[in-house]
Amino acid sequence: MQKIGWIGVGIMGKAMVRNLMKAGYEVHIYARHPEKVEDVTAEGAVLHGTIGDCVRASKVVITMVGFPQDVEEVYFTPGNILDSAAQGTILMDMTTTSPTLAQRIYREGTARGLRVLDAPVTGGDSGAKAGTLSILVGGDRADFDACLSIFRAMGTNITYFGPAGCGQHAKMANQIMIAGTMSGICEALNYAKKEGLDLDTLLAAVSTGAAGSAQLNAFGSKMVHGDFAPVFFLKHFIKDMNLADEEASKMGLALPVLKQVLAEYRTLEAKGMGDLGTQALFTYYADKEK
Secondary structure, eight states: OOEEEEEOOSHHHHHHHHHHHHTTOEEEEEOSSGGGGHHHHHTTOEEESSHHHHHHTOSEEEEOOSSHHHHHHHHHSTTSHHHHOOTTOEEEEOSOOOHHHHHHHHHHHHHTTOEEEEOOEESHHHHHHHTOEEEEEEEOHHHHHHTHHHHHHHEEEEEEEESTTHHHHHHHHHHHHHHHHHHHHHHHHHHHHHTTOOHHHHHHHHTTSTTOOHHHHHHHHHHHTTOOOOSSBHHHHHHHHHHHHHHHHHHTOOOHHHHHHHHHHHHHHHTTOTTSBGGGHHHHHHHHHO
8 A cells, every 4th residue: 555645634635635645655744733634634644743753654656735835844844845755765745835845846856866856736615525626737757657546546637737836827827717716706706796787697697608607607606695705715826826927037939918907916925814705806897897
């Protein structure tokens, strides 16, 4: 039985750990707050008191943490991942983070005889629970091929994009698409509301046509009915869009829609709305209409 280490057992991470255990893997975990993972340890995950202990017990180490600074901490702090992994260990960062950081982990990891992949995901909490995530992978092709059975335990649309950092670049493209889609949905619903249309009727009418999208299906009704509970935290989407904006700037690439939507979300975060869901963007357009 292959031993997998998992660092970052949050909302999505916990579901992904469960799917790995269902697939027959022995999963070793590290969590800053052990009381929050008592359910998965009761189901068979092996809890370790330090990152180093978790890594030393594993042949594959997967990270799924919050922000780039968290990725840097778990990989580069003395005694953590890079210092603790035995030669030949596969390191797989599934956090959405900077492509530049992914390339740094790859360089420093391969210099130590480690095998490094960046493999961010899309599909949200529901996809994590169902094991239907899309997984976007960068790194060496041989290491991608070696991890296919692991990926298949967590997702159904698994794609290799190229060298280190390419998985993260693919995720940046994904988030750029979502940003434009979310703002378009908000503008359309506020237009329809201003004209007195019934918004539930409108959603039913357009969701199966050319305007339909996963974002519309997931969040249109929530917007209309004022349900802003997080499926994906607004603050985390800001992080993703900011990373995309930074990478675009490095390329000299203008992305005006992304910049506009990022500014709108930052306005909401400044109002204390960072822990709401991304669909709370609807309130920005409603406030503008006033």
